[in-house]
Amino acid sequence: MAxxxxxxxxAILQPAGTAQYKGAYCPPGVPFREVRRGPLDGKSDIAVRPDADGELPRVLPFGGGxxxxxxxxxDKQGRAVYRYAPRLSPAHREVMNGVAEVYAEHELKQARGGRP
Incomplete structure (x- = not known):
């Protein structure tokens, strides 16, 4: 713990809520629930510093932005909750295209009767 x-x-990082994922990119064949998942969800060893006005940052960037x-x-423990923001994440489209590939490979395996 920090x-x-x-x-x-x-602070704790959580999956996107409706406000964050509404209108976010989701490729065909991928369940929309996948859009909610962020790569750092559940991380709780984070500390944020309020600005001069006492306000917490509206957005936390990771991975070089x-x-x-x-x-x-x-939350109930007083931690600042930050939710994954796919519309604000430049890497989101690339990540979702990778997820789509995994789903497509799974579908192909299922069509072959589970054989690779």
């Missing part, structure tokens, strides 16, 4: 410096707040999580309030 050591907090003065003023910092613990390729993955974004959006602030969505606090």
């Amino acid at each position: 050591t907090l410096l003065r003023g910092e707040v613990r 390729q993955i974004a999580y959006e602030y969505d309030g606090r």
Whole structure:
């Protein structure tokens, strides 16, 4: 668990909520539930620092800005909750195309009777 410096707040990363995934890219053949999943979901050893006005950052970028999580309030333990934001994540389309490939391979295996 991250050591907090003065003023910092613990944070947790969660899957996208409706506000974050509505209108996000989802390739054909992939269940829309896959859009909600972010690559860092569940990570809880994060600390965020409020700005000079005391507000927490609206967006947390990861991976050189390729993955974004959006602030969505606090949980019962007082942690800042950040939800995966596929529409704000430049890598989302590429990740979803990879997911589509996995689904297509699975469908092909099923059509062959489970043989590779």
